[in-house]
Amino acid sequence: MKNKSIGLLLLVCMLVLALAGCGGSQNNTGSGEGTSASDSTAGQDDTAAKPLKDVKVVLDWTPNTNHTGLYVAKDLGYYKNEGLNVEIVQPGSTGADAMVASGKAPFGVSYQESVTQARTQGVPLVSIAAVIQHNTSGFAAPVDRGIKTPKDFEGKTYGGWGSPVEEAVMGSIMEIDKADVKKVKIVNMGDADYFTAVKRDIDFAWIFYGWTGIEAKLRGEPLDMLYVKDYSEKLDYYTPVLVTNEKQIKDDPELVKAFMRATAKGYQYAIDKPEEAANLLLKDVPDLDKQLVIESQKWLSPKYQDDAARWGEQKEQIWKGYSDWMYEHKLLDKPLDVKSAYTNDFLPEQ
Incomplete structure (x- = not known):
């Protein structure tokens, strides 16, 4: 998904x-x-x-x-x-x-x-x-990337689709954690799926847990999931x-x-x-x-x-x-x- x-x-x-x-x-x-x-x-x-x-x-x-x-x-x-x-x-x-x-x-x-x-x-x-x-989407990363909080986004590479919404949401939840979104490297994933991208050149991406998260579990590839709704009621859309x-x-x-x-x-x-x-x-x-x-x-x-x-x-x-x-x-x-x-x-x- x-x-x-x-x-x-x-x-x-x-x-x-x-x-x-x-x-x-x-x-x-x-x-x-x-x-x-x-x-x-x-x-x-x-x-x-x-x-x-x-x-x-x-x-x-x-x-x-x-x-x-x-x-x-x-x-x-x-x-x-x-x-x-x-x-x-x-x-x-x-x-x-x-x-x-x-x-x-x-x-x-x-x-x-x-x-x-x-x-x-x-x-x-x-x-x-x-x-x-409720919003079941959020930022997901393989557990070996050490991304447990929004502050951990700093110094990491995010794979997305080039929309300003992505950086704005990321920045909003990072502000709560006193972190700076400008310290995140943002790249375009193109047509690559999450599993391909995290093995290639990114550390985390935005997913729906109900599909990609479940797939990660079935593949034996555990991930850390930060649901955006957990950081702001306004993002529980x-x-x-x-x-x-x-x-x-x-x-x-x-x-x-x-x-x-x-x-x-x-x-x-x-x-x-x-x-x-x-x-x-x-x-x-x-x-x-x-x-x-x-x-x-x-x-x-x-x-x-x-x-x-x-x-x-x-x-x-x-x-x-x-x-x-x-x-x-x-x-x-x-x-x-x-x-x-x-x-x-x-x-x-x-």
């Missing part, structure tokens, strides 16, 4: 260009595939006679356990029961945010930081659910999130409600039955490492909802705290209109 969330500034430009064609959902883009498991629920007979509405969901990156609830909802017929034929696709060269903002797909997987930057540039993305309740666009909400709110009812059921299944959910993901994406998917799912499943009242719930203080932090660090041109950036209105009631 390469953390592409931190190389987003170029994407914002593409999103602005995409606005010219902004529209609602594209009803002719589905795969035409049916579900692969019945798991019948009430109402299925009513929808069976009606044509299914084709809906595309664009992932943020390659399929992984952040996305399990989507695959569960597809395979167990939850989308079909809502009258939807959902196609889950990987992003193209323009990325998920641009596709959703322009109306080429009604739904996608994004990140709070990406939505924040986009909205301050006039891009009409709206977050409709937090996939994971939502990553990833599910997004749509304003026009979709205005033109067809019932589609958004139906999609979220089924998706919430998918993630609840992944919370309650992590191993079964992992096997559904593996069935759809058989090239994934089975042991990694199962162990990652076991680790991540209780973190989807965590301490929230329901899966997907988003809080205003989380959106405000992170956007304030971005503005303070000159990563935004203007403050975010927080209330327009997210909504809980499409989450099903408990």
